[in-house]
Amino acid sequence: MPGTSAGSHCYRHFYMGVSEPGPGVPVFTAMGYVDDQRILHYDSETQRQEPRGDWVQGAVSPDFWDTETWTLWDWQDRFESNLVTLRDRYNQTRGSHTLQFMYGCELHEDKSTGGYMQFGYDGGDFVSYDLGTRTWVAEITQAQVTQRRWNEDKALLQDARAYLEETCIAWLRQFLQHGEAAQQSKRPMAQVSDRPSRDGRTTLACWVHSFYPKNISVVWLRNGEAQPQKTSCSGVLPSGDGTFQTWATIEIDPSSDHDYTCSVEHVSLGAALRVAWDKGRAESTRMLAVGIVIGVVLPVVAVMGAAGYFRRRRGVGHRAVLHRAVPAHEALQSQAPERETQEREALESCRLVQGQDDTISGAELSSCNIPCILSLKGQVWSQG
Numbered sequence: 001m002p003g004t005s006a007g008s009h010c011y012r013h014f015y016m017g018v019s020e021p022g023p024g025v026p027v028f029t030a031m032g033y034v035d036d037q038r039i040l041h042y043d044s045e046t047q048r049q050e051p052r053g054d055w056v057q058g059a060v061s062p063d064f065w066d067t068e069t070w071t072l073w074d075w076q077d078r079f080e081s082n083l084v085t086l087r088d089r090y091n092q093t094r095g096s097h098t099l100q101f102m103y104g105c106e107l108h109e110d111k112s113t114g115g116y117m118q119f120g121y122d123g124g125d126f127v128s129y130d131l132g133t134r135t136w137v138a139e140i141t142q143a144q145v146t147q148r149r150w151n152e153d154k155a156l157l158q159d160a161r162a163y164l165e166e167t168c169i170a171w172l173r174q175f176l177q178h179g180e181a182a183q184q185s186k187r188p189m190a191q192v193s194d195r196p197s198r199d200g201r202t203t204l205a206c207w208v209h210s211f212y213p214k215n216i217s218v219v220w221l222r223n224g225e226a227q228p229q230k231t232s233c234s235g236v237l238p239s240g241d242g243t244f245q246t247w248a249t250i251e252i253d254p255s256s257d258h259d260y261t262c263s264v265e266h267v268s269l270g271a272a273l274r275v276a277w278d279k280g281r282a283e284s285t286r287m288l289a290v291g292i293v294i295g296v297v298l299p300v301v302a303v304m305g306a307a308g309y310f311r312r313r314r315g316v317g318h319r320a321v322l323h324r325a326v327p328a329h330e331a332l333q334s335q336a337p338e339r340e341t342q343e344r345e346a347l348e349s350c351r352l353v354q355g356q357d358d359t360i361s362g363a364e365l366s367s368c369n370i371p372c373i374l375s376l377k378g379q380v381w382s383q384g
Contacts, residue, residue, distance in 0.1 A: 012104030017079030115164030
């Protein structure tokens with residue numbers, strides 16, 4: 001979970017609507033992140049704004065989720081109608097099309113802030129808000145109508161600026177402070193496994209998981225000596241529950257007499273966590289596998305020998321009958337991996353908090369999650 005530790009932090013949201021949904025791709029999806037932790041999720045299939053991580057529940061008032069759900073129902077309807085408008089504006093008659101909206105703010109270590117709002121269509125930029133000039137900028141000819149209408153609306157320009165410079169930053173600080181209060185350093189757990197690799201070699205894998213904060217060092221040791229050049233690391237990834245995970249692998253000669261150990265260093269540990277590869281257990285597993293193969297192969301060989309004997313005794317005609325009697329094996333097809341749902345993002349309530357301190361009350365939290373940019377929805381995409 002995020003905290004107020006040194007460094008830059010960000011609060012980001014992503015929305016996506018598609019004109020022709022498919023398996024694993026809903027009509028509309030909205031997601032929110034603090035730093036690299038996903039904290040909010042809504043899609044047109046669940047029809048519900050939901051938290052990601054137990055600590056998020058405590059950062060908002062109980063009626064927050066209902067309020068946000070109702071607001072996102074409206075966003076979903078608007079995205080569907082705006083996709084129709086944009087298809088006409090681009091002179092498109094068929095095919096699947098995508099409308100995206102992303103926005104967020106940043107709080108840097110030197111206390112400076114930044115923010116952005118940007119709409120995209122079919123993967124390309126459409127129109128964006130320039131926080132420096134405090135105006136909307138058309139990224140393509142088809143967006144010029146939208147740019148003109150939005151820049152003529154002075155209240156809308158003020159709302160966008162106030163949200164990015166004030167409300168969004170207040171939200172970010174609120175989440176960071178709550179995350180800091182809720183978090184504890186979580187000790188990593190490590191598991192070691194092995195698998196055959198090319199040319200008779202073996203790959204040892206060390207899965208390190210359930211740790212917080214993110215920074216961690218994982219390396220394989222050979223006879224107690226670190227092997228950083230031979231250790232391959234996957235990078236640190238979020239686990240989805242506020243903790244992190246990573247993998248470290250090394251390729252070895254299984255016939256060697258070397259001892260291999262996975263070594264983990266983390267701020268939550270007083271000393272390095274070390275998990276040794278149990279070579280004896282791995283060899284026992286291989287011997288068991290060989291025994292199983294021998295147990296299966298020998299009866300098959302015996303049956304084949306008997307079949308050959310009877311073929312010699314009874315002639316070719318019986319061989320043909322045996323071929324008809326043996327059922328053909330059906331090929332097993334591995335199922336294709338599930339399509340990854342594209343994660344897009346969530347927004348924040350239509351009420352701006354202005355001129356207040358950084359601590360937002362429960363009532364304000366439930367009403368400030370969708371930015372007042374909502375006022376764009378009804379008029380932004382209309383022709384004119």
